[in-house]
Amino acid sequence: CPLGPALLFVKTSQGKEEGRRFYACSACRDRKDCNFFQWEDEKVSETRLAAREEYNRNHQPPFTHRQNVERYKNFVLLPLSKRRFCQECQQLLLPAEWEEHSDHQFLCDISTAQLKTPSKLLYPLENKKTNAQYLFADRSCQFLLDLIVALGFRRVLSVGTPRLHEMIQTKASQEEDFRVRSLLLDIDFRYSQFYTEDEFCHYNMFNHYFFGGEAACETCRKFLYQDKGERVIMVTDPPFGGLVEALASSFKKLMAMWAETEKVGHNNPEMPMFWIFPYFFESRILEFFPSFSMMDYQVDYDNHALYKHGKTGRRQSPVRIFTNLAPSMIVLPVEEGYRFCALCQRYVSSGNQHCELCNSCTSKDGRRWKHCVLCKKCVKPSWFHCSNCNCCALQNHSCEKAAAGCFVCGKAGHKRTTCPSLSHT
Numbered sequence: 457c458p459l460g461p462a463l464l465f466v467k468t469s470q471g472k473e474e475g476r477r478f479y480a481c482s483a484c485r486d487r488k489d490c491n492f493f494q495w496e497d498e499k500v501s502e503t504r505l506a507a508r509e510e511y512n513r514n515h516q517p518p519f520t521h522r523q524n525v526e527r528y529k530n531f532v533l534l535p536l537s538k539r540r541f542c543q544e545c546q547q548l549l550l551p552a553e554w555e556e557h558s559d560h561q562f563l564c565d566i567s568t569a570q571l572k573t574p575s576k577l578l579y580p581l582e583n584k585k586t587n588a589q590y591l592f593a594d595r596s597c598q599f600l601l602d603l604i605v606a607l608g609f610r611r612v613l614s615v616g617t618p619r620l621h622e623m624i625q626t627k628a629s630q631e632e633d634f635r636v637r638s639l640l641l642d643i644d645f646r647y648s649q650f651y652t653e654d655e656f657c658h659y660n661m662f663n664h665y666f667f668g669g670e671a672a673c674e675t676c677r678k679f680l681y682q683d684k685g686e687r688v689i690m691v692t693d694p695p696f697g698g699l700v701e702a703l704a705s706s707f708k709k710l711m712a713m714w715a716e717t718e719k720v721g722h723n724n725p726e727m728p729m730f731w732i733f734p735y736f737f738e739s740r741i742l743e744f745f746p747s748f749s750m751m752d753y754q755v756d757y758d759n760h761a762l763y764k765h766g767k768t769g770r771r772q773s774p775v776r777i778f779t780n781l782a783p784s785m786i787v788l789p790v791e792e793g794y795r796f797c798a799l800c801q802r803y804v805s806s807g808n809q810h811c812e813l814c815n816s817c818t819s820k821d822g823r824r825w826k827h828c829v830l831c832k833k834c835v836k837p838s839w840f841h842c843s844n845c846n847c848c849a850l851q852n853h854s855c856e857k858a859a860a861g862c863f864v865c866g867k868a869g870h871k872r873t874t875c876p877s878l879s880h881t
């Protein structure tokens with residue numbers, strides 16, 4: 457499909473496989489956004505293949521990345537008064553193109569500062585579940601960058617983190633002794649208007665597909681090559697509705713790319729990584745990356761009604777950092793209430809109490825959890841032990857048999873697509 461190789465799916469019902477397997481779009485979960493569909497065992501005629509290729513060609517962006525780089529060079533030569541950005545087409549306009557966009561809304565006097573912060577110029581994509589863009593609040597972005605610098609990394613592979621990428625790029629152009637570099641991999645092609653082919657690759661993280669072909673893949677490989685011992689870390693913040701197994705498979709391929717470029721002297725066999733994702737995906741992520749652990753730090757977003765900083769009285773962000781680095785090295789800001797637990801050897805949130813019985817700081821959501829002797833583990837403060845279900849649950853739950861639950865949160869009564877944990881508004 458236009459987004460690269462499709463993924464092979466199988467329908468399951470109550471954990472049992474059902475019927476034929478089929479290919480569908482890797483990135484769009486809604487058939488309205490991409491209707492690619494093919495049975496696994498389906499024979500596809502030459503005519504249909506040709507039609508498909510034609511369709512895919514027609515669904516590529518109007519300009520290539522190379523063309524966009526050229527356009528940018530011309531754009532920055534223009535005086536401020538001639539620098540326009542079409543808000544409808546999400547495109548920098550050259551004077552010869554004004555006419556075509558005359559009935560579109562546009563911004564004028566696009567400054568160099570604006571060109572350096574494209575995540576503020578472009579509107580966040582919100583239409584599709586899988587392509588929803590939630591941009592880091594400045595506080596969280598700054599924290600991530602400070603952490604990366606403190607840990608001694610010099611290169612950041614930014615996978616779906618345009619705001620972190622732009623913070624690094626901006627700092628690198630302003631401060632001479634700031635030596636961190638970043639390569640952005642993202643499916644949002646609008647960013648190709650602002651970055652060269654060495655700074656941005658159009659990439660699909662659900663199927664590890666480089667739209668720019670072998671050349672783009674090579675750019676990424678080169679970037680991962682740790683020149684002069686410049687250490688690399690990958691930071692990713694995928695859409696929360698994304699399939700964890702597809703993401704994990706792509707990230708393993710990026711890790712393999714890094715490992716191939718490896719030279720002598722690594723004692724860490726895995727590329728260091730921060731995977732930013734909601735805490736309720738912890739077990740899914742650990743399934744694929746057993747070396748990872750979840751940090752207590754709550755990642756906040758600018759354009760997210762719910763996941764803003766806890767102190768404003770809103771709900772606390774459920775988004776965390778998963779990493780394969782030693783938890784003791786991830787220093788969380790004491791001024792925001794995080795403290796170091798000497799027993800767990802990691803920073804935890806202020807409400808997270810060390811449980812003697814579990815021998816760990818057990819809270820996942822920042823609230824103080826309580827230990828249930830019958831379940832032999834800590835549970836949410838709002839839960840009570842139900843002797844019917846033989847486990848802890850909300851007081852007003854309806855005692856159901858352990859029916860095949862939602863893939864995301866494990867609860868019964870809904871599927872992953874309608875999981876309330878994923879609803880954003």
Ligand code: SAH
Binds near residue numbers: 586591661694695
């Ligand atoms: N918090 C991050 C943005 C996260 S939003 C920041 O502020 O930098 C998710 C990001 O992943 C978006 O930039 C979106 O364009 C990108 N994305 C969504 N689907 C993708 C896919 N299939 N492949 C690659 N990137 C994708």
Ligand code: ZN
Binds near residue numbers: 542544546556560
């Ligand atoms: Zn326009």
Ligand code: ZN
Binds near residue numbers: 798801816
């Ligand atoms: Zn502890």
Ligand code: ZN
Binds near residue numbers: 815828832834
């Ligand atoms: Zn406990």
Ligand code: ZN
Binds near residue numbers: 830
């Ligand atoms: Zn219990």
